[in-house]
Amino acid sequence: MLNSIADGVYVHESEFIQSNSTVVQGRDGVLLIDPGITREEMENLAADLRDLRLPVVAGFSTHPDWDHVLWLASFGDVPRYGTAACAETMRNFLLSVDWTTHAAELLPPEYVDDIPTELLGLITGAPRHTTAVPWDGPEIRIIEHAAHAQGHAALLIEERRVLIAGDMLSDILMPFLDLEAADPIGDYFAALDLFDALTEDVDIVVPGHGSIGRGKQLAERIGQDREYLRAVRDHRTVNDSRVGPEAPLDWLPDVHNWQVHRLDSLAVGGSKRSNH
Numbered sequence: 298m299l300n301s302i303a304d305g306v307y308v309h310e311s312e313f314i315q316s317n318s319t320v321v322q323g324r325d326g327v328l329l330i331d332p333g334i335t336r337e338e339m340e341n342l343a344a345d346l347r348d349l350r351l352p353v354v355a356g357f358s359t360h361p362d363w364d365h366v367l368w369l370a371s372f373g374d375v376p377r378y379g380t381a382a383c384a385e386t387m388r389n390f391l392l393s394v395d396w397t398t399h400a401a402e403l404l405p406p407e408y409v410d411d412i413p414t415e416l417l418g419l420i421t422g423a424p425r426h427t428t429a430v431p432w433d434g435p436e437i438r439i440i441e442h443a444a445h446a447q448g449h450a451a452l453l454i455e456e457r458r459v460l461i462a463g464d465m466l467s468d469i470l471m472p473f474l475d476l477e478a479a480d481p482i483g484d485y486f487a488a489l490d491l492f493d494a495l496t497e498d499v500d501i502v503v504p505g506h507g508s509i510g511r512g513k514q515l516a517e518r519i520g521q522d523r524e525y526l527r528a529v530r531d532h533r534t535v536n537d538s539r540v541g542p543e544a545p546l547d548w549l550p551d552v553h554n555w556q557v558h559r560l561d562s563l564a565v566g567g568s569k570r571s572n573h
């Protein structure tokens with residue numbers, strides 16, 4: 298089901314860790330951002346858009362993780378954009394001989410039969426230094442940043458005061474750091490600073506997973522994520538409901554502990570840790 302969140306902006310929420318797909322109405326059709334997870338829900342979304350006479354004219358993937366780069370033939374054969382780095386990561390992935398086996402290993406076992414991978418990752422890179430999605434609709438600014446993944450982009454629809462955050466600013470997931478980066482915590486702080494600079498321009502934040510944040514929630518989520526990062530950086534106990542005993546996702550505290558452990562071993566290995 299498509300929920301209207303702003304003029305010409307709709308969100309569809311998947312049952313798989315509350316993944317949000319966003320639909321933005323343009324002149325001749327819609328831009329589909331992070332299209333969805335299961336074949337059934339994406340077919341339903343395609344049918345809903347057909348009923349509304351809103352053809353998909355382009356796609357956008359916020360980053361090169363499998364749950365953001367799926368696609369269905371029913372959406373049509375249209376350009377599917379991402380950052381240049383996102384497109385390159387996916388191209389390299391698809392060039393590996395056994396990517397279908399590899400993809401199957403990445404997928405959650407309980408969903409593996411429901412997730413269509415035949416069109417996974419066919420992303421066209423927006424030209425480097427491009428600052429807007431190339432389409433005929435309200436201007437959508439591409440805000441690229443390291444933090445969760447290389448080539449990750451948030452999208453700002455300025456006219457609608459909506460920020461589509463990709464895998465950032467979630468109320469149910471703690472920050473998932475890019476542990477391959479030289480300074481994962483520093484990168485994450487830097488991305489939160491970028492979002493902080495937008496708080497006056499944004500009324501609604503759509504995270505890749507979790508609930509839509511309105512009003513002051515953008516600032517609150519930035520604050521919560523900063524506090525998480527400071528606690529991890531300073532080896533303090535993390536006081537965060539997303540990973541505490543009442544965590545809405547019961548597997549998340551384990552992922553959090555694993556992440557802290559990995560960060561500590563990276564630090565021992567000599568990576569610099571940031572101050573903020």
Ligand SMILES: [Zn+2]
Nearest residue numbers: 362364464505
């Ligand atoms: Zn995700």
